[in-house]
Amino acid sequence: MAHIAYLIGTCDTKATELGYVRDLLQESGLDTLVVDVSTSGAPTTVADISARVVAESHPDGAAQVFTEDRGSAITAMADALERFIKGRDDIGGIIGLGGSGGTALITPAMRSLDIGVPKVMVSTIASGNVGSYVGPSDIAMMYSVTDIAGLNRISRNVLGNAAHALAGMMKGTRVDIIDDKPAIGMSMFGVTTECVTHVKDALDSDYDCLIFHATGTGGLSMEKLAGCGMVNGLLDVTTTEICDLFMKGIFSAGDTRLDILAQRDTPYIGSCGALDMVNFGPKDTLPESYRQRLIHTHNPHVTLMRTTADENRRMGRWIGEKLNLSRGPVRFLLPEKGLSALDAPGQPFHDPEADAALFDALEATVTQTSQRRIIRYPYHINDPRFAEKLVQHFQEIMQ
Structure with a gap:
């Protein structure tokens, strides 16, 4: 089974940041897939999996995602992304980038994965109460400090740490795991x-x-x-x-x-x-x-x-x-x-x-x-x- 790092974000607004994290993960020796969860319908170049492909996983079709109402669009895309992620068998780890909307969109899909699958969410709201986003899962929340709106001396450091954290989780061995007892x-x-x-x-x-x-x-x-x-x-x-x-x-x-x-x-x-x-x-x-x-x-x-x-x-x-x-x-x-x-x-x-x-x-x-x-x-x-x-x-x- 492949061991791929999934990068998830809205490529219409965060393509530069997603590309930066992707490059760092690839330099660490990991295969990557950039998954676009934009709801604007705008074309992007950085994504390996388009927002439309993700949206087609919605039970009522992609049309439920691409509406003019941001709130309902995010809710529908979150549902579609969770179903899309559940259908993949090559996920080695996930890293998401987002503000309040992106965090609400991406974390339900992270929660749907088994405990132990590496999950890192870089978020503008990670310094507050994140209980509703993490829930009973093992999502690592990282505060972005500055907004995720371009690369600068702060965001490069934070996003770099997040990328290397995910790489370490995916590449590290856990020799102390013992499965001989139920x-x-x-x-x-x-x-x-x-x-x-x-x-x-x-x-x-x-x-x-x-x-x-x-x-x-x-x-x-x-x-x-x-x-x-x-x-x-x-x-x-x-x-x-x-x-x-x-x-x-x-x-x-x-x-x-x-x-x-x-x-x-x-x-x-x-x-x-x-x-x-x-x-x-x-x-x-x-x-x-x-x-x-x-x-x-x-x-x-x-x-x-x-x-x-x-x-x-x-x-x-x-x-x-x-x-x-x-x-x-x-x-x-x-x-x-x-x-x-x-x-x-x-x-x-x-x-x-x-x-x-x-x-x-x-x-x-x-x-x-x-x-x-x-x-x-x-x-x-x-x-x-x-x-x-x-x-x-x-x-x-x-x-």
Whole structure:
């Protein structure tokens, strides 16, 4: 299979910069393809793959791209580019150049590629909040410093660094990659670390344990890897991102969390880790409607709010409906003595009634079968005996 560096940008406005990066990559010994994603319809000379060829990948045809409305044109070209990229089998790495529009256009195609395929996005907005562009992927964002509007003493340096970074990623060998054990995904938060550590220690000899911090992108990344077959099973101990989805906290993974269960038959063990808390920023950023609630300052940057019985019922029904769509074996374990380090006797979030509302809603919603089960245990989530049960059920369904 060829090992080609794809350069993506709007050739009607950035031909000089794309040509400069192309030349540097070729000097590094890489084959290149320049892909034009212009929406103006203007002819260019630097592109190896024209904008019209890319636009023809749009499900409704190229006419959807070449409109007089810039916003809809960029949206349509982004869709076309993602489909075009998915149809290629010779991509060794991708580098994109763009402003706000170009970044929004190019990064969805980058996100569609597997983790590990080199991806560098040189962008005028890369010094800001780039979470929506990177998502659960491994895109390297590089701030262009000056606008991408010609070559100068600054842009030559930045674009040169980007080109050499991509070349290094594509040409470098990763001798430490070991594929002799199946990989599994595990979700963890600080307040469930004790549980997940016990589970990891018990499974380490047989599995490559990939632990994801349940901060929104963590859950998305874990499920992205499951979706492309890069993990063989999931131990989703910490589903706290669902709290932030419902109560608009800062660590939501969005409403697609757990959709992977309906998409693939990946063996799944889940639990209620940290479903007792919603995450917000510094205390003074807490929404006014929540300021009279039970609050705990986790650190100067994170403020936690205890979930109520009503909120837990809603989350239990939502999780249960997702579990009901599962294609593979599912076990969802309920720790009756508490959901996190803060939800234990003597701790600020200890609330057995609120937890019981969650458990009852799950049991009432889930249609249990031999493949899909809800199981209660009289342990706290960080009790080693609960970790042993997680391991036991995981080993059973992996067989």
